[in-house]
Amino acid sequence: MISELTKPTVLVDKPKACKNISDMAKKARNSGCEFRPHFKTHQSAEIGKWFREQDINKIAVSSLDMASYFAGHGWNDISVCVPVNLRQMEQINHLSSQTRLHLLVESIEAVKQLGDSASGQIQIWIEIDTGYHRSGVAWDNTDLIKTISGMISQNPRLEFQGVLTHSGHTYRARSQDQIKGIYLDTLEKMKDVKRQIEATGQKPCKISIGDTPGCSVMTTFDSEIDEIRPGNFIFFDLTQLIIGSCEEADIAIGVACPVIAKYPERNEIVIYGGAVHLSKEVILLNENEKSYGMVCQLLDQGWGKSIADVTVTELSQEHGKISAPRAWIDSIEIGDLLVVLPVHSCLTANLFQTMATLEGEQLSCFRL
């Protein structure tokens, strides 16, 4: 019974999560593109099974250690979606002997060293920067893109797959129209890069995209998109809610936290639930109202709608401070459990070795 929880616990609403999975899987299927979900959001072998039950058998991860964890749980087509870390060559070669391993390159140095040190076959994607400006070759740096794709084609151990991008700048959007605009702009740039590469005889050149806002807002994907890689969509969170890529009812994760102190005189209560449970990810609910999470009542079957004007305003290591109207505070007792909807579900899930479904099933997670 979730009402009997004694300490901060990540709760996963399995029916909501499975619906989020099937909605995205359906859109990919209807658009004729591969669905390669990013598992960095949940990092859980048990949740991986929920995807398998929906016939999904290719995944993306954000580190080689995470790839090793999921390879150990039977996943055999894994894409590590961060520019390759050349210091982990030994682990790369071990993994490529266990599973169909996909890696990202975006520099001449990386392709060269990878090609020189690879002991087995590796699937290679060129990461393209379409405007997020985190990693990837600038989409219009045609010379470098052609040089890299040429180097890949000349190395028998490196199998060219195509071009991949993460349009993370959709996280700066604040409306569905803005997100769609970024998706369409990204699409045009990726098609152009694909044409440039295929013109050199390097074909087929697949296109892989994958940010949760873009993949959530679009109802169908362009026929030239071969693969989508969203991750956060399984849980969603306050960030996705605020930028318009989900409804609050779609949020499938919450952190149950006990109330440990009340301060009606300053319109605050304190929960046992801090930065080590929620992460220090913060959002602006409006102009200048910072929030580390929205607050809901715990129900037998999960949690209710977020409570108006009740928000987590400060976090220290284990304490969380909630600001709320006096009347609401008077209805709360020390020892009550509240549910906090996290700002960034990936970082919240990352803090725990286990999460729990509402039915009490324990979900073990990969941990650093």
Place this chain on the structure above:
Amino acid sequence: MISELTKPTVLVDKPKACKNISDMAKKARNSGCEFRPHFKTHQSAEIGKWFREQDINKIAVSSLDMASYFAGHGWNDISVCVPVNLRQMEQINHLSSQTRLHLLVESIEAVKQLGDSASGQIQIWIEIDTGYHRSGVAWDNTDLIKTISGMISQNPRLEFQGVLTHSGHTYRARSQDQIKGIYLDTLEKMKDVKRQIEATGQKPCKISIGDTPGCSVMTTFDSEIDEIRPGNFIFFDLTQLIIGSCEEADIAIGVACPVIAKYPERNEIVIYGGAVHLSKEVILLNENEKSYGMVCQLLDQGWGKSIADVTVTELSQEHGKISAPRAWIDSIEIGDLLVVLPVHSCLTANLFQTMATLEGEQLSCFRL
């Protein structure tokens, strides 16, 4: 050899950490007060031994689970410095049978329920709010303080220890004088509370204080202070550096991160080292320059001084973006290791199951 690290790794400079411990232990000894270091900063059984070697045998922690972890490693006088979580009564009773357990109360409900449910002896402190306004009874709420201390004295299972405060508002200071001012203000308020309680015949009433800025800046502690509980001082970090409680040379923790991408054209490089390695704790280096960490060269014996104008400006889950002058970027190669000094060492250490000394000793940590 730290130069052979392959992925993000928390490095602990053991000689620096041990000097930080002995400096604080000496100040406490010379002031005639107990030194009860807060172990939430490192959460490591091996690092606990470094304190034991300096004859420290009483500790503070921030959760009952952390208390159980350290009790399992032979610590038998443990103070859980968060308002008691009444939902964990079973664990409290188990722990109080294993170790001399100290708990914080700050409400009538908490003392009543604790008294009704305690199966063994528990050491009780009343948490006092001297101006931080996180948790604790307001220092001038004399009636409530007297009521609570009276309730404690009437319960044979609850042994009254005294009053305890965390003057966390020293973290808002930006000079040693400001920190000293808060320490002195806190001291006067705690002495007043102690007098009020002892006037009711409830004596002796000890005074426990413990924030790293105050304990680091003061060279001696008032004779009426019975106990200090700083934690962060073992590692320090950029936050402590900026508020004036340490020198950069005192910082005993850094995260080694591989360089995975270079963008000289935009004065940026990308490291494999993100929010899951450093935490999203952020500081303002000045008016509007946000930083998630300062950057140093890795040396055989540790790391060099932080490099001017080189700072971590953005973090995603596994990527860290470093802004730097073009000339410096040209001196860095993909595959190099850099060391990032964290903004908040407690939250960084919390993200890993193991840390490493510069000599390569693995330090296992408590994890959620």
